[in-house]
Amino acid sequence: MAKIAVLGYGVVGSGTVEVFYRNKENLEKKAGEQLDIKYILDVRDFPDSPYADKFVKDFNVILNDPEVSVVSEVIGGIKPAYDFVKSALLAGKSVVTSNKELVAAKGAELLKIAKEKNVNFFFEASVGGGIPIIKPIHTCLEANEIDDIAGILNGTTNFILTKMIRDGMGFDEALKTAQELGYAERNPAADVEGTDACRKICILASLVFGKHVYPESVHTEGITKVTLEDVEYIDSYDAKIKLIGCAKRSEGDKIFIGVFPAVIRNESQLSGVNDVFNAILVRGDATGDVVFYGKGAGKLPTASAVVSDIVSAVKHAGTSRSLTWKDSEQSFVRPFEEFRCANYIRLCADNIKAAKDKAGEIFGDKIEFLSSKKQHDNELAFITDVMTEKETLNACEKLSENAKILGRIRVLDY
Ligand code: HSE
Numbered sequence: 001m002a003k004i005a006v007l008g009y010g011v012v013g014s015g016t017v018e019v020f021y022r023n024k025e026n027l028e029k030k031a032g033e034q035l036d037i038k039y040i041l042d043v044r045d046f047p048d049s050p051y052a053d054k055f056v057k058d059f060n061v062i063l064n065d066p067e068v069s070v071v072s073e074v075i076g077g078i079k080p081a082y083d084f085v086k087s088a089l090l091a092g093k094s095v096v097t098s099n100k101e102l103v104a105a106k107g108a109e110l111l112k113i114a115k116e117k118n119v120n121f122f123f124e125a126s127v128g129g130g131i132p133i134i135k136p137i138h139t140c141l142e143a144n145e146i147d148d149i150a151g152i153l154n155g156t157t158n159f160i161l162t163k164m165i166r167d168g169m170g171f172d173e174a175l176k177t178a179q180e181l182g183y184a185e186r187n188p189a190a191d192v193e194g195t196d197a198c199r200k201i202c203i204l205a206s207l208v209f210g211k212h213v214y215p216e217s218v219h220t221e222g223i224t225k226v227t228l229e230d231v232e233y234i235d236s237y238d239a240k241i242k243l244i245g246c247a248k249r250s251e252g253d254k255i256f257i258g259v260f261p262a263v264i265r266n267e268s269q270l271s272g273v274n275d276v277f278n279a280i281l282v283r284g285d286a287t288g289d290v291v292f293y294g295k296g297a298g299k300l301p302t303a304s305a306v307v308s309d310i311v312s313a314v315k316h317a318g319t320s321r322s323l324t325w326k327d328s329e330q331s332f333v334r335p336f337e338e339f340r341c342a343n344y345i346r347l348c349a350d351n352i353k354a355a356k357d358k359a360g361e362i363f364g365d366k367i368e369f370l371s372s373k374k375q376h377d378n379e380l381a382f383i384t385d386v387m388t389e390k391e392t393l394n395a396c397e398k399l400s401e402n403a404k405i406l407g408r409i410r411v412l413d414y
Helices: 011-022 024-031 059-063 081-090 100-117 134-138 155-167 171-180 195-209 228-236 299-315 352-363 389-399
Strands: 002-007 035-041 068-073 094-097 146-152 239-249 255-265 277-284 288-295 340-348 368-370 379-383 404-412
Touching (some): 002 011, 011 299, 024 035, 024 299, 035 059, 035 299, 068 081, 068 299, 081 094, 081 100, 094 100, 134 195, 146 195, 155 171, 155 228, 155 239, 155 277, 228 239, 228 340, 228 368, 228 404, 239 404, 340 352, 352 379, 389 404
Parallel strands (some): 002 068, 255 404
Antiparallel strands (some): 146 239, 146 277, 239 255, 340 379, 340 404, 368 379
16 A cells, blocks of 8 residues: 655645545556555644544654655645655655745756655646646657747736736736635735746746756746736737746757746637636647646646646656756856847827827837727827847837836737
């Protein structure tokens, strides 16, 4: 019998235990042996839980129990999760985790330890909640050269943007609803500032490009500056605003990587992804675009990925089936100022005619002006031609001599 320990009994931890016992019989058939959760680690007491006898507060009880072969870390954050995961791997136990912060910061090191110890380190739940994405990229898409990967990677912000776009709901109310539904991080700043999506695109880029991409090297912006006015103008452009994490291969084996709100045309497969749903578009040289879609956050979808990894770890005990990537230097990531795309710009000016002429002068004749039902007389919105980030910033500075820039959102072509 394989004995499992679950570290953390929060939203994902309790979901993991629930899915495990709900489907235990089937899971055992798939794993080829009997399974049980021996311990649940949490600092809190759960005297009324049906699993009350499994709770422990000291991680060493788990670490020093040779019967435990798989540890499932669903605490989140770096401390104490990193120490727990590292010592479990070093003790020869496989680890599965939903912790994107940990994998994005320490993935290369933990994967190396797992290989050396001939155990598994799986993290399907760290990206896209219940959507299978890590294993499919690692196995089913192995035949492809992947040059581009982009996704809606955060359920909370997608939920908020959907409420703004569909219902004209304010940001705060939408965030509160997402928190009540258990989608948001403990600190929702990680969602709305783009940090959570940044960690996820780092994991995907590390997997696709084979070298660890650290969050510090990723240009990251959240959705806090997106307004209902922007939503209206972009609607008139037959597009939607989505928080996108993307990573593209560039010259000399380098990559561009970033997280930011982006204008996505309605014909894109990503534009119709609403509410808490996530989608990840993988551009393979043989497959073309493949899109993975599903619930990217929430108790049971995330638990589904954790429990699947537990079964895989049991099935592959004694062999290291973990994917790998190398550690890397930051120079692998190209400076974001060289990133090229079109831009949506919204401004206001006392003399709107002069500002419009100036915008035409600065951005050239490919500029496309937008209109909105609620447009103010002193307001202007337009889409520029494709240009580098540096050129765009310089152009905006010139434009600011005659106008106040109220918003700028990059336009992506997925
Ligand atoms: N807060 C995250 C989200 C949870 O909203 O997507 C899943 O990683």
